[in-house]
Amino acid sequence: MISSVFLLASYWYLWIMIIAGVLFLLVVWHTKNFAYLCPGCGEVFEVSTLEDFISPNGVNKKYLRCPRCGKRAWADILRIKEKTVHKK
Ligand SMILES: [Zn+2]
Numbered sequence: 001m002i003s004s005v006f007l008l009a010s011y012w013y014l015w016i017m018i019i020a021g022v023l024f025l026l027v028v029w030h031t032k033n034f035a036y037l038c039p040g041c042g043e044v045f046e047v048s049t050l051e052d053f054i055s056p057n058g059v060n061k062k063y064l065r066c067p068r069c070g071k072r073a074w075a076d077i078l079r080i081k082e083k084t085v086h087k088k
Contacts, residue, residue: 031047
């Protein structure tokens with residue numbers, strides 16, 4: 001029992017890789033399922049996984065550059081509902 005715990009602890013870097021992998025998949029999932037609403041011009045746009053990963057998050061908001069008006073602002077996060085509608 002003790003040796004198995006010790007073995008688990010010695011593979012800590014493996015756990016970090018797994019956690020990083022899960023975190024990355026979560027961001028990919030988030031990118032595919034959410035869109036953003038520009039508060040300046042009302043444009044609804046999607047971002048790349050990398051941009052989603054590096055951009056700062058707020059409460060239901062994300063700091064992004066709008067592709068239409070080019071301004072950086074806290075964009076509202078919108079759930080993309082089209083995909084779930086098509087499945088029914
Ligand atoms: Zn805009």
